[in-house]
Amino acid sequence: MRGCVRHNPGAVIASNATEASLYELRSSEFFSDHSPVAAGRPPGVDVKPVDLLPGATVSLVSFRNETPVQIAACNDHACVHFSCLFNGPVDVAFGCHALLLEAGHLLTSYAPGERFSLTLPGHYRNVELMITPDTLSDLAGSDYDRIGDDLGRGFCVYRNGHNRRACDAAARLARLIDDATPRRLLIHAAALEFLAWHLGSYQSQEEGGPVSWRERKALLMARERLLLDLSAPPTIAELARETGLNQLKLKRGFKALFGHSIYALFQRERMDRARALLQRYGVTETAMRLGYSNVSHFSAAFRKQFGVLPSEARRGALD
Incomplete structure (x- = not known):
């Protein structure tokens, strides 16, 4: 099974702290309106859970701090977790294995009872849907077949790097939850859209296991x-x-x-640099600084990454 790391993104929810202290947490603490004991969770974490229906809850968690936080986490719910990380990176480890999550990564996990360790950045923001397998089956219909066999094996993790539609849905969901007057029906609809795109990107395969x-x-x-x-x-x-x-x-x-593949990771970083350079330089000079001899090739690559041409980005299309 792809990436069967014993990791639950529900516990990839932590806090700020003045030093990299170690905290022991349970995933369910961040999907409940009940405030956990202050001594058990680092100070300053902002948790906004919303119950969608029996067996399904969504939560937006964020914090900001100068130093990373280390977490010893236990997954105390037999639920599937669908998450999108807005700020990273997050290091996940168990035994002699490791998994690195970066901003924009989607993570699907099912790991009831598992324990793992996490290192989170000082600035952290994550939206996550926790759902029981039965409720997921009822909601997803035939799409449940994409993940059903993996859930039957007891635990699984699948990380997907930067699925645009799922990430956009996650951002809309986070904005609705974060609104001063949250509207439950809109949150419910946005959560279902997020789940649909997230589950649609799920793949079960052996390649890409623990490193x-x-x-x-x-x-x-x-x-x-x-x-x-x-x-x-x-x-x-x-x-x-x-x-x-x-x-x-x-x-x-x-x-x-x-x-990501080697090329995809390089190209993502290259286009992110291009976006920054375009604030200071023209399209042609930016292309040359990044090794492009053909400006049209650069423009095509930039539009593929961001959906707009470099000239449009210079005029503020990405602001």
């Missing part, structure tokens, strides 16, 4: 090398030689640890 600590170190080094010069990326063969991983492990490791 060992040794491979994680090599993959982090490979990512650093890949992004060192966005105008002249190394080849996959060069990355493999420099990190000591063969090309197959390198490709699978990028998908498992970062949620």
Whole structure:
């Protein structure tokens, strides 16, 4: 099964703290109107749960702090969790394995009773839907077949990097929950849309399972090398030689640890840099600074990433 890391995004909900203290939490604490004991949860976390129907709750959790927070978490509900991380990265670990979540990642997990450790950034924001398998089956109909077999095996995790429609639905849902006067019907509708796109992106497959600590170190080094010069990326063969991983492990490791192929991760970072450069430079100079010899190729890549042309971005289309 793809990415069967013992991780529950319901517990990927933490707080701010003045130092990287270790806290022990339960996932259910963040899907209830009852305030948890102050000593059991770091101060300052903002939790906004909304009960949708029996067996389904959505929650928006955020906090802001100068330092990361370490969490020892226990998943105390036999529920499926569908989440979208707005601010990252978040490190998840169990045993000798690790999983890295970044902003924009979707995570689907089912891990009742599992314990895991998390390291969250000082600025954290996450929206998450928790739903029982029975309720999910009733709501999803035939779409439940996408995940039903995996749930029957006892636990699973699938991370999807940057599904635009699901992320857009998550952002709309978060805005509705965060509204000064939340409207339950709109939240309910937005939550169902979020669930539909999220579940639609779910895939069950063996490739992309847990990454060992040794491979994680090599993959982090490979990512650093890949992004060192966005105008002249190394080849996959060069990355493999420099990190000591063969090309197959390198490709699978990028998908498992970062949620993207090597090219997709590079191109995302390249376009994010382009967006920043366009605030200071024209389209042609921005393209040249990022290694494009053909401006039309740069414009096509930028529009594929952001949905607008670079010239439109310069006029404020992405503001």
